[in-house]
Amino acid sequence: MSRPKKVKTGPQQMAALDLGSNSFHLLIAQESGGRVQVVDKHKEMVRLAEGLVEKGSLDPLVANRALESLDRFSQRLRPLDDQNIRVVATSAFRQLGIQSKFFVDAESTLGHPIEVISGREEARLIYLGVCHDLGDNSNRQLVVDIGGGSTELIIGQNYTAKTLESVHMGCVSWAREYFPGDRVDAKCLRRAISAAAVQLEPIAQNYLTRGWEYAIGASGTINSVSAVQEAMGLGSGITLASMKKIRDQILRAKSAYGLPGLSKERVEVFAAGLSILIAVFQILGIEKMDPAQTALREGVIYDLVGRKRREDVRDKTVSEVMRRFSVDELQSGRVKQTALNFLKKVKSEWNLRGSSKTALLGWGADLHEIGMDVSHSSYHRHGGYLLSNLEMPGFSKSEQLQLATLVMLHRRKIRPEYFLDTSDNIIRLAVLLRLAALIHRGRNLKKTPEIGMRANFSRGQITLEMGFKPDWLKNNPLTQLDLLEDAELLRENRVLLRIVEI
Numbered sequence: 001m002s003r004p005k006k007v008k009t010g011p012q013q014m015a016a017l018d019l020g021s022n023s024f025h026l027l028i029a030q031e032s033g034g035r036v037q038v039v040d041k042h043k044e045m046v047r048l049a050e051g052l053v054e055k056g057s058l059d060p061l062v063a064n065r066a067l068e069s070l071d072r073f074s075q076r077l078r079p080l081d082d083q084n085i086r087v088v089a090t091s092a093f094r095q096l097g098i099q100s101k102f103f104v105d106a107e108s109t110l111g112h113p114i115e116v117i118s119g120r121e122e123a124r125l126i127y128l129g130v131c132h133d134l135g136d137n138s139n140r141q142l143v144v145d146i147g148g149g150s151t152e153l154i155i156g157q158n159y160t161a162k163t164l165e166s167v168h169m170g171c172v173s174w175a176r177e178y179f180p181g182d183r184v185d186a187k188c189l190r191r192a193i194s195a196a197a198v199q200l201e202p203i204a205q206n207y208l209t210r211g212w213e214y215a216i217g218a219s220g221t222i223n224s225v226s227a228v229q230e231a232m233g234l235g236s237g238i239t240l241a242s243m244k245k246i247r248d249q250i251l252r253a254k255s256a257y258g259l260p261g262l263s264k265e266r267v268e269v270f271a272a273g274l275s276i277l278i279a280v281f282q283i284l285g286i287e288k289m290d291p292a293q294t295a296l297r298e299g300v301i302y303d304l305v306g307r308k309r310r311e312d313v314r315d316k317t318v319s320e321v322m323r324r325f326s327v328d329e330l331q332s333g334r335v336k337q338t339a340l341n342f343l344k345k346v347k348s349e350w351n352l353r354g355s356s357k358t359a360l361l362g363w364g365a366d367l368h369e370i371g372m373d374v375s376h377s378s379y380h381r382h383g384g385y386l387l388s389n390l391e392m393p394g395f396s397k398s399e400q401l402q403l404a405t406l407v408m409l410h411r412r413k414i415r416p417e418y419f420l421d422t423s424d425n426i427i428r429l430a431v432l433l434r435l436a437a438l439i440h441r442g443r444n445l446k447k448t449p450e451i452g453m454r455a456n457f458s459r460g461q462i463t464l465e466m467g468f469k470p471d472w473l474k475n476n477p478l479t480q481l482d483l484l485e486d487a488e489l490l491r492e493n494r495v496l497l498r499i500v501e502i
Helices: 060-077 091-096 101-110 119-134 171-178 186-210 220-231 240-253 264-284 296-308 313-324 329-346 355-367 379-389 397-409 426-439 470-475 477-491
Strands: 012-019 023-032 035-045 085-089 140-146 151-157 160-167 214-218 290-292 452-458 461-468 495-501
Touching: 012 060, 012 296, 023 060, 023 296, 035 060, 035 296, 060 101, 085 091, 085 296, 091 101, 119 140, 119 151, 119 160, 119 214, 119 290, 119 296, 140 220, 140 264, 151 186, 151 264, 160 186, 171 186, 171 264, 186 240, 186 264, 214 220, 220 240, 220 264, 220 290, 240 264, 296 313, 313 355, 329 355, 329 426, 329 452, 355 397, 355 426, 379 397, 397 426, 426 461, 426 477, 426 495, 461 470, 470 477, 470 495, 477 495
Parallel strands: 012 085, 140 214, 214 290, 461 495
Antiparallel strands: 012 023, 023 035, 140 151, 151 160, 452 461
């Protein structure tokens, strides 16, 4: 007899690994009684963005540097439970894509899935981290984060982000573009500030209209500017006047080397980050900005705490999408209950254990009909397109593609182009969703029939036997025909479905 699994009690360690375009940050924390306490931090400057080349590839030297860093991080993550770890990747990874060789190598080296998050999701998590550091604050706040490859700007109140944007400019990409060789002169500094202003112009009016009472800066760039300012005796709280004095000091030296209060690791990207921050102040008319010590990784920790407390923002996102696209909640509820019941019966044989599989199938059932708001014809394809392109707070890009794939595969002929995600478990979850949707095709409110299931999964062959009572099949000949026709469609994708009487 196998020993019962030990249930862990008391505080557990959680990890957030932020794979940024400039640096990789690991934060280890533990939560107890609603209080999150940081127990360990680790940071490595990788400068991933400086290795980006055309067509989504990465310079081999930068790739090796990043993989060596991930190998070291993997040692610290190894003792932790997988469910207590989140790894998020930002701008440079977004440019490389989840199909790139480097992404595959990075996941393999780290030994944990990497979530590539959108710019707006990055902004939401940054705001979450900053606001938890400040406490419950009813002021309307502007939060700015200048990363290695992107700059996030958020206006929010309390713990809710209301306006979010991610602009494609960062201290590493700007350093490479406008400050080659680390030499700084007035001309290249003006060009860098002007280019940043051009990027900000399209969003400026929206932010100025909404307004804020308090401006906060989060990131290495902004904290470095604050440290230099204080070391130069220019007071606390970043202002445009103090940044111009720092700028003049850099221009006299033709470099950021030698600036008081500036760490060596920030020297090469400091002028680039400063130019972006000056443009942000000028375009948005900011008078003063205070630095924050928290950012994306802290936001990831608090988001992870929410998931463990069943306060998952992804559930809220799914509910909002359902309302937006006028989903029939009674029908999606019937399909969801049946699909999850099917999962309980086959999860062991089909290797679909774990809360993440249950959640994914449930969300897929919730959203499988959103395409009907576009057109009933091929609504599964419309739904898949929507889910792969919508802004969905809380979801990584890979999770969105998994959802979109489930919806694309839940009816009709399975085509190769429907596999937006190629994970091994997707086809098995899709089989459960399409069978649940088929059972409830008539959209009636009667009790779901008793269905027996026997499943197997071996050497890529998926086998499922569905057993119905003879009277039910006799009284529902159309559903029986649908099941037999679906068996033929599934057979083309190495899924053997048998319909039997019990």
